[in-house]
Amino acid sequence: MIYTLTFNPSIDYIVHVKEFKVGEVNRVKKDYKYPGGKGINVSRVLNNLNVKSKALGFIGGFTGEYVKNFLESEGVDTNFISTEGDTRINVKLKANEETEINGSGPDIKEDDLKKLFKKLEKLTSDDFLILAGNVQKSLPIDMYAQIQKKCLNNNVKVIVDATGETLKCTLENNPFLIKPNNDELSDIFDTEINTREEIIYYGRKLSEMGAQNVIVSMASEGALLICNEGVYKASAPKGTVKNSVGSGDSLVAGFIAEYSKTLNVTEAFRWGVASGSATAFSVDLCKSEEVKNLIEQVNITKLS
Structure with a gap:
């Protein structure tokens, strides 16, 4: 079974206005509400790809119930832990520019963590656990390591x-897989990274530090995979970018969806890149048919 863990889920309230004017009444042209959080995005994409997963995490209040009910209405299995306080709402305002207002979310208590750890103790070598997104500031920075x-x-x-x-x-x-993008790789090593050779060098550093598989996404330049079998480059499919949210989560979902069936790392890499691109070209998270339409455009080349 594939499990996703989202410490700080949200309702993402996406609002479109023609032109946002500060200090005035702004009329909404259209709006959408989706359950948010990186792990939740992964579970939703896995569900769209007809691969079962179970969404774990912490929810609270009427907003938490909305997240749970939305996911279950789509067919995503959930096993959330209820907390004090309401699940946060993130407002994403789309006008001539994009503005985000993100909530902080409820604090996670020690008893809540004990409930989570008890669930995780039941996982086996047949299972995948996806730890995605940031944890609340009230929790230790090494929570994922714990x-x-x-x-x-x-x-x-x-x-x-x-x-x-x-x-x-x-x-x-x-970790079985990590997925920094180019900018995040630069932040990790506190250095400017500009060339593909530099990305490979620092990607290998992450591998030497312990990661079994490293995918570095490079937007329109595709992505790189550093693994035991070598270094591979995936080309990026062509399309019009409509959505900046969830493409990285979709890459992870596409990779795990394929790997869980075939145990083939490079083919999983191919499906991951197709899934990430399909979400970038969609209004919401990618659907199976959209991924299949792009898969032939993703060419995998072994670099070393």
Whole structure:
């Protein structure tokens, strides 16, 4: 089974206005509400690709119920833990420019964590656990590393989609997959990275630090995979970018969806890139047919 974990889910309220004017009444042209959070995005894309997963995490209040009910109405299995306080609302205002107002979310108590750890103890070597997104500031920065350690004895394959110190803390526990983009790679090593050769060099550094598979996404330039079998480049499909949210989560979902069926890392990489691109070219997260329409455009080349 594939499990996703979202510490701080949200309702993403997406609002379109013709021209946003500060200090005035602005009329909405159209609006959408979706459950948000990186792990939740992964579960939704897996569901769209006809691969089952279970969404774990923390929800609270009427907003948390909305997230749970929305996911279950789509067919996503959930096993959330209820917390004090309401699940946050993130407002994404789309006008001549895009503006975001993100809520902070409820604090996670020690008893809440104990409930989570009890669930994770039941995972086995047949399971994947995807740790995606940031945790609340009230929690330790090494929270994902703590979770990994609880999964080591059962050989759970842990995927980490996080940034900065949160990601670096997990490397010693040999995550199955990590997915920084070009800018995040620069931040990790506190250096400017401009060329493909530099991306490969620092991607290999992450591999040497413990990551089993490293995917570095490069937007229109495609993506790189550094793994035990070598270094591979995936070309980016052509299309019109409509959506800046969820393409990285979709890449992770596409990769795990394929790998869980075939155990083929390079083919999984191909499906991941197609899924990420399909979401970028869509209003919401990608659907299976959209991914299949792009898969032939993704060419995998072995660089070394």
